[in-house]
Amino acid sequence: xxxxxxLDSHVSVSEGTPVLLRCNYSSSYSPSLFWYVQHPNKGLQxxxxxxxxxxxxxxxxxxxxEFKKSETSFHLTKxxxxxxxxxxxxxxxxxxxxxxxxxxxxxxxxxxxxxxxxP
Amino acid sequence: xAQVTQNPRYLITVTGKKLTVTCSQNMNHEYMSWYxxxxxxxxxxxxxxxxxxxxxKGDVPExxxxxxxxxxxFPLILESPSPNQTSLYFCASSTRGAQLxxxxxxxxxxx
Numbered sequence: 001x002x003x004x005x006x007l008d009s010h011v012s013v014s015e016g017t018p019v020l021l022r023c024n025y026s027s028s029y030s031p032s033l034f035w036y037v038q039h040p041n042k043g044l045q046x047x048x049x050x051x052x053x054x055x056x057x058x059x060x061x062x063x064x065x066e067f068k069k070s071e072t073s074f075h076l077t078k079x080x081x082x083x084x085x086x087x088x089x090x091x092x093x094x095x096x097x098x099x100x101x102x103x104x105x106x107x108x109x110x111x112x113x114x115x116x117x118x119p
Numbered sequence: 120x121a122q123v124t125q126n127p128r129y130l131i132t133v134t135g136k137k138l139t140v141t142c143s144q145n146m147n148h149e150y151m152s153w154y155x156x157x158x159x160x161x162x163x164x165x166x167x168x169x170x171x172x173x174x175x176k177g178d179v180p181e182x183x184x185x186x187x188x189x190x191x192x193f194p195l196i197l198e199s200p201s202p203n204q205t206s207l208y209f210c211a212s213s214t215r216g217a218q219l220x221x222x223x224x225x226x227x228x229x230x
Contacts, residue, residue, distance in 0.1 A: 009159070036219075043209070044162075046218040090161055105169075106177060107152065107219075109162040 002027040004093050006110035014118045019078040021113045023091030026072060033074045034092040035065055038112075044090070050074065061085070086117045121146045125210050125222035132200055133230050140195045140225050142210030148220070150213045151193040152177070153185065155206040156224075162209065168193055200229040 007022040025031060035047040048059025055067040065076045074091060091110040123144045132138055144151065152167035154177075164177030168187040182204055184196040193212075197204060205228050211219040 006161075034218075043221040043223055044211075044219070049218070106167065106175070107164050108178065109154070109164075111159060111161040 002029075002031065002093050002106065002108050004091050004108050004110040006089075006091050006113045008113050009111065010114045010116065012116040012118065013081045015083055016080050019076070019081045019085065019115065021076040021089050021091075021115065023074045023076065023110060024072055025074060025091070025093045027093055032094040033065075033067060034094070035059065035063070035074075035076050036090045036092060036109075037087050038090065039087045047076070047089075081115075081117045083117050083119065086115055088112045088114050121220065123210055123212050123220050123222040125208075125225050127225060128223065129226050131228045131230065134201055135199050138197050138200060138227075140197075140208060140210075140227070142193045142195065142222060143191050144193075144212040144220065145191065146212060146214070146220065147190065148212035148214045149190070151187065152211050152219075153183070153193070153195045154209045154211065155179065155204075156209060157206050165195065165208075200227075202229050205229050 003026045005024045013019055033050045036044045037047050038044045047063050048057045048065055050057045050067045058064045063078045065074055067074055090112050093108050126141045149170045153165040154162040156162045163179045165179055165183050166177055166185040168174045171187055171190050174185050174187055187193055208225045210222040213219045
């Protein structure tokens with residue numbers, strides 16, 4: 001079984017200040033973890049992914065996330081928010097155990113965190 | 120251009136009238152999956168397919184069917200739609216654990 005909890009449904013920051021979006025997960029297997037972003041009326045875009053390599057993962061647009069197994073967390077951060085970062089963000093866990101680690105199996109999304117950036 | 124194509128983009132139907140939402144990808148991806156997105160619930164996986172003729176249930180499969188007869192197509196079938204299936208639906212595909220490519224979505228309303 002697997003689950004994802006995004007700890008904040010809404011986060012509001014000022015432009016130029018740090019962003020922290022929190023995600024906790026549970027998984028029966030060694031998980032793969034992802035962050036996706038969805039801008040209004042758009043599809044989903046991959047920000048970054050963790051697949052058992054380096055625990056600090058760098059993604060696009062200055063975002064990064066750190067996998068902490070002891071805390072079962074995968075929080076997303078960015079040092080300085082930009083107006084264009086305003087969107088909804090989803091943390092995702094994937095079970096790869098039934099696929100030999102070569103493909104996705106069951107994917108579970110968090111409930112989403114809406115990021116608002118103020119001028 | 121590499122893409123995942125869903126049709127239709129918008130669909131309004133009535134309770135009990137069978138419908139199919141098509142999904143096609145042109146990237147030769149093995150993995151395809153369907154999700155529904157509802158406010159406050161994020162995306163929930165309905166079904167996924169690891170390859171042709173291989174499908175499995177996601178978190179919310181009740182009321183839905185899928186088939187994977189060809190690698191490129193993965194239609195979502197609602198045999199008897201109900202109002203609680205009103206939602207925004209996304210299809211996605213991927214290969215070898217790489218990123219998911221999402222379709223543009225299908226907004227379904229069941230009256």
